Amino acid sequence: MxxxxxxxxxxxxxxxxxxxxxxxxxxxxxxxxxxxxxxxxxxxxxxxxxxxxxxxxxxxxxxxxxxxxxxxxxxxxxxxxxxxxxxxxxxxxxxxxxxxxxxxxxxxxxxxxxxxxxxxxxxxxxxxxxxxxxxxxxxxxxxxxxxxxxxxxxxxxxxxxxxxxxxxxxxxxxPYVMCELETARGCAHGATGGCSFCTEPFYGQPKYRSIAAVAAEVAALHAHGARHYRVGRQPDILAYGAGAGEYPAPRPDLLDKLFSSIRTAAPDLKTLHIDNTNPATLARHEDAGREALRAIIRHHTSGDVAAFGMETADPAVIAANNLKAQPDEVFRAIEIVNEVGGMRRDNVPELLPGLNFVCGLAGETGQTYDLNEQFLVRVRDAGLSVRRVNIRQVMPFEGTPVYTNNTLGKHEQRFKAFKEFVRNTIDLPMLQRVFPIGTVLRDVRVEVTGDLSFGRQLGSYPILVGLPLRLPRNTITDAVVVDWGMRSITALPVPVEINSLPASAIRWLPGVGKKKVAAVMAKRPFAGLEAYRKVAGNSAVDGLMKF
Ligand code: SF4
Missing domain, CATH: 3.40.50 (Rossmann fold)
Known part of the structure; x- marks a missing residue:
């Protein structure tokens, strides 16, 4: 044995x-x-x-x-x-x-x-x-x-x-596993010490994995039933195979080959997403960056997120921590991703930026948080979409500069207020922009069951979907957006079984709410859409109902 x-x-x-x-x-x-x-x-x-x-x-x-x-x-x-x-x-x-x-x-x-x-x-x-x-x-x-x-x-x-x-x-x-795929290790920005808080420079200068090796691994995973992939094990997908220098220009030809090879190796894949994208790469190499994004979009699946490590909008903190991108560069990068990736396929944007903020870095003051808020308001008011804003406090590791030089504990109240500001002022309008009422999300997988079940699509930073129904874990359903929380959406399974859903679900339908739910329940079963509309009026969800 x-x-x-x-x-x-x-x-x-x-x-x-x-x-x-x-x-x-x-x-x-x-x-x-x-x-x-x-x-x-x-x-x-x-x-x-x-x-x-x-x-x-x-x-x-x-x-x-x-x-x-x-x-x-x-x-x-x-x-x-x-x-x-x-x-x-x-x-x-x-x-x-x-x-x-x-x-x-x-x-x-x-x-x-x-x-x-x-x-x-x-x-x-x-x-x-x-x-x-x-x-x-x-x-x-x-x-x-x-x-x-x-x-x-x-x-x-x-x-x-x-x-x-x-x-x-x-x-x-x-089979609902997301295979994190590695294409590179180490960071080019590490040549000047890297960002003060980051552990990636511990891996040294970038080493790139060959396209043939990535494709061979994907083919093997696919043969074992893997259908969901994220090309996420690298600090900057746009720098794949790029040359020397701290901010090398993207190689769209290599990215096209990498992603098309993954597609060929996994013909039945359902998800192909990305993760980290250095905004400085896009801002400094706009044309090559656009082409690189187009190459990814040609082969990926929609609903994808390019996560930008912005960390702060305060130039003083950027300087004190050797961060990679200035606020204007990040803003430009957000514009470029919106322009190239903002169109919808399968009801959701192809590719949107995500923004990561890190708090507690060296040089932070109360004004840092004002600048962060102003930056996000600028993005929102410019009509740009950001899929998510992630805010965290730094976890300093031995060997990184932030281990001995940070501002943890100094701005706790301001940190909390910043998070609150973003939840109320930025997250909600962004969700409304990205997932308007009536948007159908394909293949939401229920992960937590209860009277309010929670599920997500498989993907890079998938939106949390609250389903006001008891659904068994691992139920896969299309779901239509009926409301927004701060960082989640409320949705109902599609088709919307109007004659059998419980009142606790019916009340979420647009135009129904607490006021009309009793009337809708009393008139069931509805013979068809006209009968329903007489009670609840028209809404973006009507066409998805089953009678
Ligand atoms: S945060 Fe990104 S750019 Fe900065 S050191 Fe880490 S991997 Fe490199």
Whole structure:
């Protein structure tokens, strides 16, 4: 019988890598590949599965090898899972007795319980070794009797990513898994030290993965049933394959080839999205940037988001933290993405920008927040769309300048007021702009069930959809927008079953509300649209009703 190895996924979230469900990080797949190449039967378990059923610790005890992957360097709020805490990681290390126990991933950079707190490098007790550097390479070295460490080398990891692609079939969300695809590691801006808070420069200058290697991995994932992909494991998708320099010009030809190769390798894919996009690349290379965006849009799926790390609109903070883009550059980049990606397909914009703000950086003052607010109002009043505005407090990591020079704790009230301002003044009009009433979102997957169920499309920063109905988890439904929250929308399944929906759902229909819901319920069943309209009037949702 072959030896058994277990991968315990504690989830990762880094500036350029997401591995919180439904996302599966590349680390999981390459580590699985190493295990398979050493003859192990590989099992996959998530920290959430273990929390739900602690008796599964017995499975870990029976294994010959346990590798835990964990670490969050850019903390967020997650619907699909909760990353492993340091206490859990250590408890697992102490409780599991049978196998050799290794731990890897960004946890090696340090740990903090949340944003606004310093991430301290930890001695993680209970494990035989910390996989230093690239987990798959460190594991390979460990299994070969060498030091459990090693830097990323695509010539070594590419075959493992193909061999390990089978692991996705064990994911609890399978087949609704989003495969985070890696195309590059390291940041060109790191040449001048990088942004003060960012851990990506730890990986050095950019290394690009070959198109053939990405396509081979996608083909293997597709053969195992993967239908959702995000090209998200890189700091700037527009810089793929670009030349030297801190802000290299995009290569639209390479991007076209990369994305068309993914399409060819995964002919049945349903989602192909992107993530990080450096606004400075777009602002400094407008023509090449436009062509690069067009190349992506030719092959991706709509509803895509180019996430801009703006961080602040305060030039003094930009200077103090060596940030990459000035506010006017970010504004220009927002204009360009709106111009090239603002058209709709499958009811939603092809590609919109997202904006990330980081607070607590060196040099921040009360005025920083005024400037941030003014910038967002300028974007809103210019009629531009932004898919999301993400605001977080910095989590300083040892080895980054912000670790010793930051303003955490100095502007707490202003930080809270800024968040509140954005929720009320920016998020709502943006949602109304991007998802007007009557917009049908395709293939929303219910992730949380209840009287109010919550679901999302699979994608890069999908909007949270509240469905005022009890729907089983993993229900896939088209859903029509009927109202907006601050950071979510309310929607009803399509077709709208007007004669059978409960009153708690009917009241959300445009033109019905609390006032008319009793009248609508009393007149059911309706024979057709005319009869319904006599009670509730016309609305953008009428055409989607089933009688
Ligand atoms: S540009 Fe700045 S934030 Fe982006 S990856 Fe490089 S160092 Fe990190």
């Amino acid at each position: 072959s030896p058994v190895a277990v991968i315990l996924d504690g989830y990762v979230d880094e500036p350029a890598c997401l591995g919180v469900p439904p996302y599966v990080s590349p680390y999981i797949r390459t580590v699985a590949g190493v295990m398979i190449s050493h003859g192990y039967t590989v099992q996959y378990l998530t920290i959430d599965q273990l929390r739900l059923d602690p008796l599964r610790t017995a499975e870990l005890n029976r294994a010959d090898l346990l590798v835990m992957i964990a670490g969050v360097t850019v903390p967020g709020k997650y619907l699909g899972g909760t990353p492993a805490t340091l206490t859990e990681i250590q408890q697992i290390g102490l409780m599991v007795r049978g196998p050799k126990k290794l731990i890897g991933g960004p946890i090696g950079f340090g740990y903090a319980a949340g944003g606004g707190q310093k991430a301290i490098r930890q001695v993680i007790s209970g494990y035989d070794a910390l996989l230093n550097g690239e987990p798959a390479i460190a594991l390979e070295n460990y299994l070969g009797g060498n030091d459990p460490s090693g830097a990323l080398d695509y010539t070594r990891t590419d075959p493992w990513s193909v061999a390990g692609s089978t692991i996705i079939t064990q994911h609890p969300d399978y």
